[in-house]
Amino acid sequence: MHRARNIIIFIVIVAAIVAATLYYRLEIKAVKMNDGYVNGNFGGNNYNNGLFCEYNGTVYFANPDDQYCLYSMPAEGGALRKLSTDAVSSINVDEHYIYFVRENSNAVYDFSFLQYNNNVLCRTDLNGERLEVLDDDPCMYATLIGNYIYYLHYDDETATTAYRVRIDGKEKERISTEPIYTCCCMERYLYYSGHTNDHNIHRMDTSTMSSSEILTGNYWMPQITDDAVYYLDLEDNYALKKVPASNFGEEPVILSDEYVQNYNVYGSVIFYQTHEKNGGSKLCRINTDGSDQKVIAEGEYKNINITSTYTYFHDFNDNGLTYYTPTFGDGGFVPFSPGRVAEEE
Numbered sequence: 528m529h530r531a532r533n534i535i536i537f538i539v540i541v542a543a544i545v546a547a548t549l550y551y552r553l554e555i556k557a558v559k560m561n562d563g564y565v566n567g568n569f570g571g572n573n574y575n576n577g578l579f580c581e582y583n584g585t586v587y588f589a590n591p592d593d594q595y596c597l598y599s600m601p602a603e604g605g606a607l608r609k610l611s612t613d614a615v616s617s618i619n620v621d622e623h624y625i626y627f628v629r630e631n632s633n634a635v636y637d638f639s640f641l642q643y644n645n646n647v648l649c650r651t652d653l654n655g656e657r658l659e660v661l662d663d664d665p666c667m668y669a670t671l672i673g674n675y676i677y678y679l680h681y682d683d684e685t686a687t688t689a690y691r692v693r694i695d696g697k698e699k700e701r702i703s704t705e706p707i708y709t710c711c712c713m714e715r716y717l718y719y720s721g722h723t724n725d726h727n728i729h730r731m732d733t734s735t736m737s738s739s740e741i742l743t744g745n746y747w748m749p750q751i752t753d754d755a756v757y758y759l760d761l762e763d764n765y766a767l768k769k770v771p772a773s774n775f776g777e778e779p780v781i782l783s784d785e786y787v788q789n790y791n792v793y794g795s796v797i798f799y800q801t802h803e804k805n806g807g808s809k810l811c812r813i814n815t816d817g818s819d820q821k822v823i824a825e826g827e828y829k830n831i832n833i834t835s836t837y838t839y840f841h842d843f844n845d846n847g848l849t850y851y852t853p854t855f856g857d858g859g860f861v862p863f864s865p866g867r868v869a870e871e872e
Contacts, residue, residue, distance in 0.1 A: 558695035559623040560674050564733070567619025567626060567671025570711030570718070570750040571791030572832050577627075577669070579832035579839055582620040586834050589615050591841075591849040593867035597627065597655065600865065602836045609870045610655030616646070617669040617678070624650050624694065626676055628666050648678060650694060661696045668709055670717075672733050677702070677709040677717060691733075702736065713751045720747050720758075728758060741775045750792045755815070757782075757792050767799060769815070782817045793833040793854060798840075800828055810840060823852055824860050839863055 568580045578589040584602050587610070589595040595614035600607050614630035628646045648662040648669055661676060669678035671694070680690035680701070689703040704723075711718040717731040718741075728742040728749045742749075745761040755769040760779075767787045768779040783799060788808075790799035795815050802808050810824045810831070827843035833854055840860075842848035852860040 564673040564715040565621050566712050573670050573710035575830045575832050577617040580618040580620050581834040587618050607868050609868050619671040626650050661692050670712055672712050711750050718749045718751050791831045791833050798831050
């Protein structure tokens with residue numbers, strides 16, 4: 528009788544272990560897929576290395592005070608939370624996960640095109656747990672569209688080409704032999720400038736993986752909103768222009784005829800960086816209708832990342848020196864130094 532009872536207890540324990548293992552595999556470890564064509568960040572931030580991303584009032588960001596490790600905070604600042612000891616870029620967020628490019632050496636580095644330093648594409652829970660590598664080759668300029676990450680991928684055989692991979696790490700495939708910047712999206716569409724054969728603006732329907740030209744010219748850095756497509760006209764001194772999203776053939780509106788080096792569109796405002804060879808460069812803000820230009824800061828700045836409350840940018844010559852300014856309304860710019868906290872268990 529005693530032996531039979533021990534056998535029953537043993538069977539119950541084994542069954543519990545098996546059930547727990549199955550639960551972990553089927554429930555906890557199962558990747559939660561998105562309904563519809565969710566976008567993980569917007570084009571302007573993605574072009575600017577995706578160092579900030581806002582989702583449901585929380586800002587996920589690469590902390591300049593802690594070697595660009597992944598942190599989160601409320602949109603208005605404060606209440607820091609450290610999510611990873613890895614330096615990150617290309618941050619995208621959906622309801623369940625954070626996606627980012629991880630810097631394996633965990634060192635401060637220059638966020639610039641093709642400075643990969645063995646970056647890999649990752650996914651983690653919103654609390655920074657259960658890290659998964661989606662592509663262990665060097666990656667950059669990642670953006671989430673629905674259940675796929677679109678990004679630039681590097682390997683020794685084909686060099687830099689455009690890829691996509693499903694958010695569970697499956698179905699990795701090349702989508703273009705060109706190193707097109709996979710930054711700008713809206714719903715299921717990916718917008719990009721041609722790189723090898725032309726510099727026209729193209730739109731890729733990610734539901735069919737088919738592309739079409741929407742604007743013909745020597746253009747760069749397209750960004751899309753509900754009502755307009757913005758771009759830099761390389762043949763017109765890098766002027767910042769826009770055309771209506773409802774009529775790509777309409778005469779473009781010139782928003783700035785200065786040499787625009789970089790820009791980011793958010794809601795009703797545009798932040799842009801001008802570049803003058805003889806000095807006089809500046810970071811400006813202008814309304815999307817071209818009115819009310821304000822000089823935010825004199826000098827050269829980069830990595831313009833926008834949230835609903837603040838806009839963040841780096842000193843061009845000092846990657847660790849970060850500033851922020853109100854996205855809307857009046858206000859100067861001050862250093863962004865949020866501090867650092869210990870990694871949460």
